[in-house]
Amino acid sequence: xxRRFARDRxxxxxxxLIGLLVLAAVFAPWLAPHPEDVWQFHTPRRLLPPGPxxxxxxxxxxxxxxxxxxxxxxxxxxxSVIAVGSAVLIGVPVGLVAGYFRGWxxxxxxxxxxxxxxxxxxVLAIAIAQTLGPSIQNVILALSxxxxxxxxxxxYAETRSLRNEVFIESAVALGASPxxxxxxxxxxxxxxxxxxxxxxxxxxxxxxxATLGFLGLGAPPPTPEWGRMIAESREYLPDAWWYALAPGxxxxxxxxxxxxxxxxxxxxxxxxxRRSAGQGGGGGGGGGGGDE
Amino acid sequence: xxxxxxVLNRLVWLVPTLLGLLAIxxxxxxxxxxxxxxxxxxxxxxxxxxxxxxxxxxxxxxxxEQFLRYVAAVARGDFGTSLFTQQPIADDLAARLxxxxxxxxxxxxxxxxxxxxxxVVCGLRRNSWLDHVLRVVTVSGLAVASFWFAMQLQFLxxxxxxxxxxxxxxxxxxPEHVTGLMIVDALLTGDTEALRSxxxxxxxxxxxxxxxxxxxxxxFTRNGVIGVISSPSVAYQxxxxxxxxxxxxxxxLRMAVTATVTQLGLIFGILxxxxxxxxxxxxxxxxxxxAVRSILQSDYNAIMGFTLWxxxxxxxxxxxVDLLQAAIDPRGAR
Amino acid sequence: MSDILTVADLTLGFxxxxxxxxxxxxxxxxxxxxxxxxLVGESGCxxxxxxxxxxxxxxxxxxxxxxxxxxxxxxxxxxPGGGRGVRGRAVTFIPQDPFASFNxxxxxxxxxxxxxxxxxxxxxxxxxxxxxxxxxxxxxxxxAIAMLEAVQLPQPARILRKYPHxxxxxxxxxxxxxxxxLPEPRLVIADEPTTALxxxxxxxxxGLLRRLAVDRGVAVLFTTHDLGAAWEIxxxxxxxxxxxxxxxxxxxxxxxxxxxxxxxxxxxxLPEEGRDPVGIPGSVPSPLRxxxxxxxxxxxxxxxxxxxxxxxxxxxxGHLTACHHPVGGxxxxxxxx
Ligand SMILES: Nc1ncnc2c1ncn2[C@@H]1O[C@H](COP(=O)(O)OP(=O)(O)O)[C@@H](O)[C@H]1O
Ligand code: SF4
Ligand SMILES: [Mg+2]
Numbered sequence: 034x035x036r037r038f039a040r041d042r043x044x045x046x047x048x049x050l051i052g053l054l055v056l057a058a059v060f061a062p063w064l065a066p067h068p069e070d071v072w073q074f075h076t077p078r079r080l081l082p083p084g085p086x087x088x089x090x091x092x093x094x095x096x097x098x099x100x101x102x103x104x105x106x107x108x109x110x111x112x113s114v115i116a117v118g119s120a121v122l123i124g125v126p127v128g129l130v131a132g133y134f135r136g137w138x139x140x141x142x143x144x145x146x147x148x149x150x151x152x153x154x155x156v157l158a159i160a161i162a163q164t165l166g167p168s169i170q171n172v173i174l175a176l177s178x179x180x181x182x183x184x185x186x187x188x189y190a191e192t193r194s195l196r197n198e199v200f201i202e203s204a205v206a207l208g209a210s211p212x213x214x215x216x217x218x219x220x221x222x223x224x225x226x227x228x229x230x231x232x233x234x235x236x237x238x239x240x241x242x243a244t245l246g247f248l249g250l251g252a253p254p255p256t257p258e259w260g261r262m263i264a265e266s267r268e269y270l271p272d273a274w275w276y277a278l279a280p281g282x283x284x285x286x287x288x289x290x291x292x293x294x295x296x297x298x299x300x301x302x303x304x305x306x307r308r309s310a311g312q313g314g315g316g317g318g319g320g321g322g323g324d325e
Numbered sequence: 326x327x328x329x330x331x332v333l334n335r336l337v338w339l340v341p342t343l344l345g346l347l348a349i350x351x352x353x354x355x356x357x358x359x360x361x362x363x364x365x366x367x368x369x370x371x372x373x374x375x376x377x378x379x380x381x382x383x384x385x386x387x388x389x390e391q392f393l394r395y396v397a398a399v400a401r402g403d404f405g406t407s408l409f410t411q412q413p414i415a416d417d418l419a420a421r422l423x424x425x426x427x428x429x430x431x432x433x434x435x436x437x438x439x440x441x442x443x444x445v446v447c448g449l450r451r452n453s454w455l456d457h458v459l460r461v462v463t464v465s466g467l468a469v470a471s472f473w474f475a476m477q478l479q480f481l482x483x484x485x486x487x488x489x490x491x492x493x494x495x496x497x498x499x500p501e502h503v504t505g506l507m508i509v510d511a512l513l514t515g516d517t518e519a520l521r522s523x524x525x526x527x528x529x530x531x532x533x534x535x536x537x538x539x540x541x542x543x544x545f546t547r548n549g550v551i552g553v554i555s556s557p558s559v560a561y562q563x564x565x566x567x568x569x570x571x572x573x574x575x576x577x578l579r580m581a582v583t584a585t586v587t588q589l590g591l592i593f594g595i596l597x598x599x600x601x602x603x604x605x606x607x608x609x610x611x612x613x614x615x616a617v618r619s620i621l622q623s624d625y626n627a628i629m630g631f632t633l634w635x636x637x638x639x640x641x642x643x644x645x646v647d648l649l650q651a652a653i654d655p656r657g658a659r
Numbered sequence: 660m661s662d663i664l665t666v667a668d669l670t671l672g673f674x675x676x677x678x679x680x681x682x683x684x685x686x687x688x689x690x691x692x693x694x695x696x697x698l699v700g701e702s703g704c705x706x707x708x709x710x711x712x713x714x715x716x717x718x719x720x721x722x723x724x725x726x727x728x729x730x731x732x733x734x735x736x737x738x739p740g741g742g743r744g745v746r747g748r749a750v751t752f753i754p755q756d757p758f759a760s761f762n763x764x765x766x767x768x769x770x771x772x773x774x775x776x777x778x779x780x781x782x783x784x785x786x787x788x789x790x791x792x793x794x795x796x797x798x799x800x801x802x803a804i805a806m807l808e809a810v811q812l813p814q815p816a817r818i819l820r821k822y823p824h825x826x827x828x829x830x831x832x833x834x835x836x837x838x839x840x841l842p843e844p845r846l847v848i849a850d851e852p853t854t855a856l857x858x859x860x861x862x863x864x865x866g867l868l869r870r871l872a873v874d875r876g877v878a879v880l881f882t883t884h885d886l887g888a889a890w891e892i893x894x895x896x897x898x899x900x901x902x903x904x905x906x907x908x909x910x911x912x913x914x915x916x917x918x919x920x921x922x923x924x925x926x927x928x929l930p931e932e933g934r935d936p937v938g939i940p941g942s943v944p945s946p947l948r949x950x951x952x953x954x955x956x957x958x959x960x961x962x963x964x965x966x967x968x969x970x971x972x973x974x975x976x977g978h979l980t981a982c983h984h985p986v987g988g989x990x991x992x993x994x995x996x
Contacts, residue, residue, distance in 0.1 A: 043460070043464075145345065147342065148345035148349065151346055152346065152636055152639065153598030153601060153635065155598045160620050160628055160632070161353060163623065164353045248617060249621070250621075263476065267476065270479070270484060280473075284470045285465070286468075288467075288468035288469075288470075292467060293464060296464070557756055558762045558763075560711075560716060560754070560760075561761075562762075563716045563746075564711070564716050564752040564754070565747040565774060565778070565838065566744075566777065566778050566842075567773060567774065568789075571773060571777070579764050583764060653764070656822070
């Protein structure tokens with residue numbers, strides 16, 4: 034399985050991109066040429082194009098964009114990990130319970146989850162973030178509230194389709210408690226789609242978080258949040274063309290990394306939706322299959 | 326029969342979904358640290374004035390009562406008044422609907438016109454260089470932050486090259502009002518000046534909006550084609566000597582498009598979400614930009630109105646998708 | 660009369676992720692005009708692969724031809740552009756799965772008329788475009804309705820307007836038979852045409868297929884894992900084991916005096932009065948790791964040293980057997996000799 038993954042160059046690229054993000058976040062203080070620029074102003078050096086002074090140029094406060102990008106990685110990573118983690122922690126149990134038991138309570142849970150899916154996620158997130166006030170914690174809260182139904186819906190559907198499997202029913206017949214069946218029998222069998230969904234969900238969450246930052250709903254300045262940096266750069270276009278370039282690329286590469294990884298994981302974990310089935314797959318399905 | 330079932334199925338859930346949505350947003354809007362009465366009264370209002378405004382807007386009543394009052398008003402078609410434009414929300418939304426509709430329609434057409442043929446070709450030539458290139462492009466298209474992409478387009482095509490306008494929907498006089506859609510109205514009234522301007526203005530926002538949708542269409546169509554091309558029905562037709570192009574462009578395409586249509590709700594969701602950001606960056610006078618502005622200004626009536634509108638649109642689109650599916654798939658919605 | 664189909668020493672396999680799958684090994688087979696030949700073998704022994712190879716519809720990028728020849732109605736199916744202009748005209752096909760083989764989104768009539776447009780016997784071979792004259796369309800449609808009647812489908816005109824899912828499995832397979840006969844082919848390849856159907860319908864469909872083919876003088880190559888079905892309709896039987904031809908014999912000789920140990924065991928596994936069916940121990944080997952020599956030797960009670968080293972040649976006149984130690988006498992002879 035690992036070898037299959039290693040041969041998938043796109044998925045490997047995704048893993049590498051995420052690895053770089055993690056490295057940047059962890060070692061930002063040591064990697065950044067000007068770590069102090071996150072908080073300090075150097076007005077004489079403001080809006081310098083990329084050059085010997087700074088790899089990606091400087092911003093309106095004279096801060097080194099490269100250093101700020103590295104510190105921004107910390108925000109992006111911690112924010113998305115916590116937000117997605119909470120969404121998973123809410124969504125998976127809700128989906129498990131609603132999928133495992135039948136009855137009005139399950140229906141109610143899923144109807145409640147679907148309400149959140151009835152408006153674009155970005156709108157809900159903006160509304161919540163604005164209501165709660167601009168801070169990183171509130172962005173995380175907004176994202177968790179917005180995104181948990183995705184996991185609930187996925188886990189619900191998977192659990193429902195597993196519910197009638199022989200091995201689940203036999204576990205129930207042997208007297209295992211519902212909790213035990215859910216955690217020990219259902220959950221391990223639906224882990225693959227959850228993992229895939231989580232990787233892709235990371236990408237979506239990071240995009241939404243950046244959008245919140247762009248609209249001024251994230252952490253207050255001078256926090257080096259990538260979306261906010263892009264918003265700041267707007268009034269200096271077209272002269273300071275480099276200003277938005279680096280944060281935009283940083284968002285792009287990070288989201289790309291999680292999406293590629295998710296695609297690759299889907300291929301190895303979830304054979305139903307395998308993207309590039311083995312060469313015999315097509316022919317076998319066309320003629321060789323179905324003899325049993 | 327089938328049709329009626331589909332419609333009823335959706336409609337039964339429309340009301341509870343919208344009510345739930347309203348309740349969530351309502352609760353959120355009332356735990357706001359900002360006092361809407363103060364906002365409405367203005368910056369230099371005295372405490373007495375604020376209290377008077379609070380009373381007249383009903384903010385001093387218990388929350389459940391406020392909610393019930395609001396729902397009752399909505400049921401009468403009264404969404405309240407915007408705290409900022411001082412217009413009825415319903416009028417504000419209605420005035421901005423055509424702009425959003427026009428942008429979304431152009432983006433959908435663009436996404437389908439680009440996405441479906443590319444998806445078919447990729448599916449047919451799986452693992453060819455074109456397939457690999459387009460895979461990179463589509464994955465990238467879904468990873469780009471649309472506000473950043475929009476800015477880069479503005480930078481290149483408006484600021485540097487000066488080929489296209491930076492923002493807005495039209496320059497000079499809009500065409501005579503017929504449908505509200507600028508391009509359509511300009512065509513109908515033969516206003517070439519307005520047509521030119523409207524088309525030039527819509528290019529960049531439409532491309533930005535269409536990018537992630539087109540990427541999604543390519544992926545669904547490609548996977549649909551791959552699934553169908555290795556299906557027994559294609560194996561049978563090949564063995565029976567149906568010409569290849571007939572198999573592909575009649576039988577396979579129809580199957581792949583049917584599969585893509587089932588995802589139309591998702592694609593529309595992408596567009597609706599995208600419109601919120603794209604309209605803001607391009608100053609497009611539509612509902613998305615209105616929503617962002619209302620939210621940023623804590624214009625809670627407008628927020629509730631917009632949320633309700635978005636939820637209703639979503640339900641309507643899903644209903645439409647169900648019906649469309651029943652229409653193009655003879656097996657019907659089983 | 661010369662054969663309509665000749666498969667000579669065909670060796671063929673697939674590239675797979677687990678290595679080459681050597682599915683067919685020097686397969687020999689022939690079909691004479693108007694003859695009904697049964698290709699018999701257990702599931703997984705390569706019947707479908709052979710049928711698709713003959714039709715030229717194997718996945719080009721994965722298929723490796725190791726050698727041999729397929730000649731169908733005078734054209735070389737392994738050559739460049741193999742089979743184009745033959746498929747759907749001189750040779751037609753009846754698939755195993757009538758449920759999945761129609762496109763679910765188009766009416767039966769559309770799918771039949773698209774076939775007729777390109778492959779009807781009334782088309783002008785000189786016209787290469789898709790031009791479909793109204794006169795020919797009318798004639799083709801009348802032929803289609805007549806053929807649907809011939810396969811005993813009631814109200815054929817209504818069938819044309821239906822979608823595949825509105826027909827039962829048996830009805831669909833009747834339509835498939837009609838479509839196979841409409842181009843007036845010289846050979847029909849039927850790949851387990853009744854496996855997916857109810858047992859009660861199977862016999863009817865087989866009888867129908869045989870009658871229509873005999874009436875029209877059409878040859879049929881019919882694959883099955885069911886010896887009973889072969890007995891019902893075949894003139895000649897070809898037994899294949901793990902991609903190797905084991906025995907070729909006329910129907911009577913085959914059932915009365917089989918010579919190949921595998922055939923023996925197959926016949927013994929048939930349920931019969933006064934005797935319990937005896938299964939063959941073991942299973943068909945994977946084409947990824949076929950046994951050397953005679954591929955049957957791990958399961959063969961007569962196997963000897965030579966069987967594991969040399970593949971037996973197919974020998975005989977009329978009744979051919981590929982075995983180093985063929986069974987001499989009647990059924991029940993010393994199999995374990
Ligand atoms: N496209 C393919 N790629 C790899 N192996 C294949 C392919 N098609 C068939 N096979 C293998 O060839 C063998 C014979 O299959 P098949 O011709 O379908 O047998 P049958 O029709 O007699 O049941 C099987 O082991 C099958 O797995
Ligand atoms: S006796 Fe030898 S050659 Fe004959 S079938 Fe058995 S193993 Fe094969
Ligand atoms: Mg088969």
